[in-house]
Amino acid sequence: MDAVDELLSIRAAELYYEANLTQEEIGRSLQITRWKVGRLLTQAKEEGFVRIEILHSRARRPQLERRLRDERGLTDAVVVSRAGVRSEDELHQRVAQAAADYLTGLRPGPRVLGVSWGRTLSDIAHNLREGWSSGTDVVQINGGVSMSQRPGTAAATAVSIAQKGGGAAALLPSPAILEQRATKEAIEADRVVARVLDAARSANAYLFSAGAADHGSVHVDSGYLTTADIDRLVEAGAVGDVIGRYIGADGRIVDHDLDARTVGLSLDDLRTADIAIAAISGAPKRGVASAMVASGLCTVLVTDESTAQHLLGE
Amino acid sequence: MDAVDELLSIRAAELYYEANLTQEEIGRSLQITRWKVGRLLTQAKEEGFVRIEILHSRARRPQLERRLRDERGLTDAVVVSRAGVRSEDELHQRVAQAAADYLTGLRPGPRVLGVSWGRTLSDIAHNLREGWSSGTDVVQINGGVSMSQRPGTAAATAVSIAQKGGGAAALLPSPAILEQRATKEAIEADRVVARVLDAARSANAYLFSAGAADHGSVHVDSGYLTTADIDRLVEAGAVGDVIGRYIGADGRIVDHDLDARTVGLSLDDLRTADIAIAAISGAPKRGVASAMVASGLCTVLVTDESTAQHLLGE
DNA sequence: CGGCCCGATGCTCATCTGAGCAAAGTCTGT
């Protein structure tokens, strides 16, 4: 496109999109035929001079969603728009809201829903509306008695989701990670725990997030791991954790001993699930999001625009 | 609009603007008729959920230009877009470029053009392309031998505009403001100066900017005024200066003694001109821009989006 | 309970718009 046409296409785009003239009128005003105007507008779009944004907290990016489904083999994807987002926290909220919306819109609604816990899940529970389902029981799928910061949030999350969905919550009364393998096995052998885990394995759908392998991890916060543990895991190739289990970029367990001390469903339980909804947002979690999608840990991904673009190779 | 329609209108807008579906297809996908889709899109636009921006350094805002013409009685207006502008300086450059474009596009091209000097005028001169006019002589309309920072810039501006336009420059060899009224009168009585001023009064068009009444003024920089002088002027109601003459919000001269010591055309010379092009941008100059437009100091205003909105009462 | 009013819905029709095509114009290499 030469310089004259470039300027003309800008003038045409202004008159078309801002002044709401028809192409015919623009042609008259710029002394060109309406066909030329149409072509100039097409060029302006192609050259990226025209940016159209949907400004709304629930705005999504259907194009990216389609590409995620087609190119990454997901059953479904929800990508929230970054347009107009001022803080990282606002983005997390948008993703949580979108996940809540997705869950609410599931048909048929799940009879039993398996959930993990953490900041994201808590946000999702918060964003679910009262009566989002007509009877969904909730089961925790991984251990997690929060040991320091906000005790009971893991339980509160499951209970809140169940209560708002007119169902009951089954809690997993166990720490996320134990110090001894034997202790973990003893706990899983416990009648109550075993029953919950069985229920979890037979859930119709799963909803979970993932954590980045960094010092801000909820596992460090909760006292299950030390920052030194995290450093060792990163050294070994860990990119983050999914329901408490640390994986590498290929989605494989990084530390088998640690994994054997972690209470809850296995990653393969998620991989064989019909509906496994993962909600992840924020730049630090890009690595684990990528690993998760690549290794088939979820069938549905709810995420933000930037993460989606990263997953699709920028 | 109720909550359901709001969400629907967002979905419709996404599919229409991002996924490029037809309203018919959107209707099928959202289970509504295509007429409803059309109405939802209209609503989305009305509610401001859809933002369309033209991203280009030469992008303008025709709507604001029209309102400035209609509501502020200007013959013409050029409003450059703020979209995608990262720095204040970039905005100044856009306005300077727009002023240069406007000047280049004037038909018939002015035989004699009266110009002021300063940062903005220098930028405009820089942005004019070689051969912008086929023969335009340039006359300085106010005094201004830069005394400190960049000596000769005032002259360089006029010479550059004239040279690129295939004409000659007539310089006004005088300071902007003199210390004694008598000296000013003596200078204006000088044959050379008087001849230039006569030529300036008979120019076909004028191009000038304005300065804010603050310590960053080019008059302080050049040593014609002290910061204390500025403070006194502000105290007396000055909002800025036009061709060296300080005016209040009503466009009237603030300090008649100072004015009588200022060399150059009078403000009424500008007010009676056929074509008086003012180029102003930046938040600090809003006050003087407003005064200028309100008191008819220019027939054409070249400015930025924010200033234009301010002039139209937000 | 029935009639009335107002907003929502579905439709007709005229206009707007983009795809595709043929003619005109432009640029190359010989």
Place this chain on the structure above:
DNA sequence: ACAGACTTTGCTCAGATGAGCATCGGGCCG
């Protein structure tokens, strides 16, 4: 200068769209 390749321009026509209108339905008051 000219033939051929390629680009640009103006046009036809079918599909997309918005304005305006008749109808429907739900709430409200008598």
